[in-house]
Amino acid sequence: MPTNADDLDEALERIRGRVEERREAGDYPPGLEQQLDRHYHHILKGFDAEVEAITALRLAVANLRAQSEFDLSRIDTWSGNPIKRLLLRIIGKLTIRQARGVLTQVQQFSDALDEVLASLVPLVESLGGSGAEGGGGRQRSDLEKRLHTALDRIGLLEERLDRSLEASDDRSV
Amino acid sequence: MTEIHQVLVGAGRTDAITNMARALREALRTLGESEIYAQHPAPGVDDVFPLDQFPLEDSAGRTIVFHASGGDPDVFELLNSVAERIVLVFHNIAPAELFDDVDPSRAEMLRLGWQELELLRPKVCLAIADSVHNAECLAGVGYEDVKVIAAGVDAYRLHRLTPDPAMWHRLGHEVHGPLLMYVGQSVPHKRPEVLVQMQYLLTRHVGRFPSLAMVGPPTVPVVNAAALEQARMLRVPGCLFYGQITDAELAAVYRRADLFVTASMHEGLCIPILEAMAAGVPVVGRAVGALPDTVGEAGLLLPLDAGPEMFAEAVGELLDDQGLRSRMAFRGRQRLRDFDEDAATTSFLEQLAKVV
Numbered sequence: 001m002p003t004n005a006d007d008l009d010e011a012l013e014r015i016r017g018r019v020e021e022r023r024e025a026g027d028y029p030p031g032l033e034q035q036l037d038r039h040y041h042h043i044l045k046g047f048d049a050e051v052e053a054i055t056a057l058r059l060a061v062a063n064l065r066a067q068s069e070f071d072l073s074r075i076d077t078w079s080g081n082p083i084k085r086l087l088l089r090i091i092g093k094l095t096i097r098q099a100r101g102v103l104t105q106v107q108q109f110s111d112a113l114d115e116v117l118a119s120l121v122p123l124v125e126s127l128g129g130s131g132a133e134g135g136g137g138r139q140r141s142d143l144e145k146r147l148h149t150a151l152d153r154i155g156l157l158e159e160r161l162d163r164s165l166e167a168s169d170d171r172s173v
Numbered sequence: 174m175t176e177i178h179q180v181l182v183g184a185g186r187t188d189a190i191t192n193m194a195r196a197l198r199e200a201l202r203t204l205g206e207s208e209i210y211a212q213h214p215a216p217g218v219d220d221v222f223p224l225d226q227f228p229l230e231d232s233a234g235r236t237i238v239f240h241a242s243g244g245d246p247d248v249f250e251l252l253n254s255v256a257e258r259i260v261l262v263f264h265n266i267a268p269a270e271l272f273d274d275v276d277p278s279r280a281e282m283l284r285l286g287w288q289e290l291e292l293l294r295p296k297v298c299l300a301i302a303d304s305v306h307n308a309e310c311l312a313g314v315g316y317e318d319v320k321v322i323a324a325g326v327d328a329y330r331l332h333r334l335t336p337d338p339a340m341w342h343r344l345g346h347e348v349h350g351p352l353l354m355y356v357g358q359s360v361p362h363k364r365p366e367v368l369v370q371m372q373y374l375l376t377r378h379v380g381r382f383p384s385l386a387m388v389g390p391p392t393v394p395v396v397n398a399a400a401l402e403q404a405r406m407l408r409v410p411g412c413l414f415y416g417q418i419t420d421a422e423l424a425a426v427y428r429r430a431d432l433f434v435t436a437s438m439h440e441g442l443c444i445p446i447l448e449a450m451a452a453g454v455p456v457v458g459r460a461v462g463a464l465p466d467t468v469g470e471a472g473l474l475l476p477l478d479a480g481p482e483m484f485a486e487a488v489g490e491l492l493d494d495q496g497l498r499s500r501m502a503f504r505g506r507q508r509l510r511d512f513d514e515d516a517a518t519t520s521f522l523e524q525l526a527k528v529v
Contacts, residue, residue, distance in 0.1 A: 005470040005504070007497055012473065015486045022482070027378050033480040036373070040366040043406070044275065044399040055398040059414060066343055076338040 175205030184211035193325030244285030265441025336425035359397035367436035450505030
């Protein structure tokens with residue numbers, strides 16, 4: 001089985017050393033990885049189909065938005081054949097007015113659609129919590145998760161502070 | 174007339190195993206009739222027949238090439254009932270225990286996959302694995318004389334494509350700083366959340382601001398959704414969840430990427446890593462499964478227990494060392510000489526000729 005080359009072995013040693021340095025300096029507080037892992041599993045455990053569907057919707061909307069910027073530069077005019085390439089460029093130049101007109105109309109439609117989605121998504125999210133827990137269920141669950149994240153962060157900061165205090169005590173001794 | 178058909182459990186538009194079967198179909202068609210059948214073809218996959226259309230009559234002299242990557246009772250029943258000789262191509266089976274909590278039915282199918290492999294053994298006239306690691310796993314369930322051939326792997330497939338201009342434009346807008354990329358299904362053993370946590374540490378604890386593109390189908394949707402949710406809740410900047418994209422879009426991501434990072438805990442071969450090497454993108458992963466054999470000296474392999482802290486430092490190290498990245502990219506292209514598609518296809522056909 002091939003092994004890492006010398007330069008990769010050396011890099012690996014430097015990486016190990018740097019992780020240790022950051023842990024000692026408190027940049028990586030003790031238990032940070034475990035906390036992040038717990039946080040992920042907490043999310044994973046609490047996931048239900050409804051949250052999953054809302055996340056998928058949010059992702060789809062974000063993807064749609066990312067692609068809703070229409071521009072002439074996004075139209076491919078490249079061809080492996082130089083003659084075709086030249087023809088495509090000429091046609092592109094000749095029809096630039098029409099292409100811009102189409103893009104403007106599509107952009108206007110996209111902006112209007114974006115407004116509709118912007119008002120629909122929060123509505124769907126609020127309806128998402130209208131099951132057994134009532135309208136506030138989703139919000140409560142989201143708040144709980146945020147609170148959990150915030151508590152995790154506070155825990156990390158406290159540990160960091162403790163380590164700093166310990167270090168300053170050591171120095172003063 | 175020679176008939177050699179391929180059977181898969183699932184088939185996808187851009188799925189690695191389906192692509193390998195497609196490449197093999199071209200080679201098999203030089204010998205005679207050859208089609209691909211799958212129990213679960215994804216919508217839009219129009220070059221693969223549903224398994225219930227498999228021609229059960231006139232099977233004398235016919236051979237089935239079965240691509241094993243999981244269990245399925247219907248596929249097993251067909252393979253077990255037909256008179257054809259079976260050539261097994263083993264792509265490994267994901268560890269079932271990691272699916273128990275998130276997708277119990279899939280976990281059951283994965284366990285079934287190993288049992289079916291053992292039951293099929295008497296009917297298999299030739300066993301092929303696409304990596305040494307997979308050959309060893311197959312030997313573990315009693316298969317002997319397993320040939321190692323990564324047949325149907327075209328690592329330069331995406332490199333030859335023109336990157337999708339819209340995706341290129343999008344990357345230009347969304348990517349700030351270096352681009353880290355990951356390609357793979359959202360399944361528990363690929364550990365996409367470790368990459369999100371790595372990005373969190375890079376941006377919040379280390380003071381680096383790369384972008385992280387996560388590409389691949391949400392095979393177990395909750396895994397993808399939870400990783401996305403963690404990125405949202407921790408407000409991790411630069412996480413780009415692209416999901417399943419087209420080959421031309423993926424070619425654009427590879428073209429733009431600075432590093433390929435995977436935290437996967439189980440790999441039978443890992444085609445995306447071969448594609449990264451073809452694109453000259455250095456690889457960071459764990460020394461697990463087939464990865465040491467796949468990347469050779471072209472990738473930085475971290476220990477199995479490496480967590481987000483070590484991944485973050487590895488990324489930092491490589492982003493700082495352009496020389497090392499260039500050497501890794503060079504070695505990647507050299508390593509790919511061992512994955513020559515024509516040589517693998519010839520070897521596959523030679524082995525096939527001995528049993529057909």
